[in-house]
């Protein structure tokens with residue numbers, strides 16, 4: 143079913159489903175690497191649309207381009223060619239400082255290895271992205287405390303990362319991604335370093351965020367996690383090979399079923 | 402609040418945390434700056450204290466004091482000739498030059514190490530014969546008793562005025578005034594003790610005896626006419642040059658100097674001496690600036706080196722910050738301000754250490770109290786900040802230009 147993706151975009155690209163606002167549109171996006179004089183596409187001219195309140199899992203074998211795609215979506219990396227439209231802005235044409243603004247305002251990124259600032263406390267880590275928004279210390283603190291409380295770390299705010307468990311660290315990272323109220327939350331194997339019970343906790347948190355209206359994209363290797371998501375795309379050799387909605391047909395929309 | 406100011410404040414906060422997190426390393430990093438600033442402040446504070454006190458001494462003298470000394474050019478000196486000023490020169494100037502007052506002859510009696518004795522105690526000191534106008538000319542005041550007057554001088558009385566140190570050196574007990582001293586085999590009655598002046602470079606400024614000029618002259622006997630120094634005050638400072646010219650003509654005629662012969666005397670003003678002192682101070686300061694410049698350069702390279710290491714070490718952190726939305730400017734400012742912050746801390750520590758060292762040195766070698774002038778503080782802090790900017794910019798730019806994805810992947 144490789145052509146499903148195109149069907150999705152054609153059926154939802156029309157205005158008749160006004161509820162399903164398009165947040166991200168990728169058109170023929172490609173990422174090419176030169177290795178030893180040989181060109182190779184980590185992403186091979188991919189088309190993809192992501193809708194508001196999508197709960198999307200990206201799966202695929204190792205080396206299929208999942209992280210490459212996430213990094214592009216998160217404006218951490220540049221595509222070699224193609225168009226990336228994020229909330230009606232063509233990101234592919236932006237310069238470095240505009241991209242920094244997009245990363246700060248629109249995107250919350252969660253990494254497999256947490257990527258917390260090692261010398262900063264949980265609270266300081268969560269406050270960090272607000273600095274780049276020009277928010278004053280007091281208000282930064284208030285928002286960060288609120289968000290840490292929301293992810294269940296009210297009593298761990300003044301711990302530095304190596305005084306926290308893996309699950310707690312990932313919660314700090316989630317709070318840091320959430321504190322800016324991003325349009326889209328990107329998580330690249332967020333539970334890859336966690337045991338199964340911690341994984342379940344984190345996924346419950348994701349479910350809750352989704353219920354609150356958050357748009358989420360999760361890269362995963364685990365079948366259970368993909369099963370929780372409402373839409374699953376599969377990559378292989380940099381190509382999109384399937385795009386399915388769980389428990390429903392392609393033309394339906396997940397939240398219609400679940401809400 | 403402008404967004405730039407906001408960024409500066411946030412970067413300063415981050416810099417403070419980072420410096421604190423690497424306390425000992427930060428200290429080592431700024432060592433070059435600390436040493437540079439310490440040395441400049443130490444020397445400047447000592448020099449300032451010194452020149453301040455010298456200026457004060459000259460101030461007491463009044464700036465329109467003229468001194469005339471004999472002067473023998475080197476060539477003649479090698480031939481064993483010696484120029485002299487004598488009492489006739491003094492009288493000539495006193496009666497022929499108008500617009501001057503308190504003209505005073507001064508003669509060194511028995512060299513700089515005359516022996517004075519008192520009840521079995523004996524010490525060497527500087528004995529000088531001078532006129533009663535000395536007191537007015539240099540504005541010195543007796544702490545006890547009186548200075549000698551015109552009649553002491555005229556009638557060659559055997560009276561002496563002491564510098565306060567001699568009381569201790571000769572262990573004079575009880576009432577000083579009215580007691581007798583033996584100088585050069587003659588008895589002198591103590592009629593006054595002058596005010597204390599303190600020490601400079603360990604030299605006691607209060608170790609001297611003043612005798613009336615004519616008494617001293619008589620004491621030296623007629624064997625050889627002594628060489629004297631003539632000092633006077635010029636009433637109108639604007640007339641100084643004219644009066645110098647007048648005196649010069651007079652002395653040249655007296656000494657039978659022909660046209661192509663140089664002067665065998667030197668007329669100096671207190672102001673000139675002050676200038677000489679100031680020249681020495683400013684030359685020292687200049688040489689010092691060179692030394693400091695080099696040490697700050699070395700310090701700056703140290704800072705750059707550590708900052709470059711720090712950027713490499715924190716590559717991943719920089720990647721995280723960029724992922725969270727930090728712009729190039731944010732990262733650049735953060736590292737630049739960290740460098741400046743380090744340098745300024747070094748500067749402040751240097752300032753404190755330098756002042757301490759200066760005060761200690763001044764205390765140990767009996768110099769006047771060290772003072773740190775405002776310009777030296779401003780300059781050393783300004784320089785430290787400048788070093789931070791110059792040597793911080795390369796590491797900061799390196800950090801700012803990191804690609805977010807590469808930085809995040811950095812192991």
Ligand SMILES: Nc1ncnc2c1ncn2[C@@H]1O[C@H](COP(=O)(O)OP(=O)(O)OP(=O)(O)O)[C@@H](O)[C@H]1O
Nearest residue numbers: 175176177184202203204205206207208209210211
């Ligand atoms: N900087 C790079 N230079 C060259 N090749 C790269 C670079 N980054 C990624 N690749 C290649 O691109 C392909 C896709 O990598 P990517 O990290 O996206 O895979 P992935 O799907 O995330 O795999 P995994 O599930 O193991 O994380 C891989 O073959 C990888 O070797």
Ligand SMILES: [Mg+2]
Nearest residue numbers: 208209210330
């Ligand atoms: Mg990956």
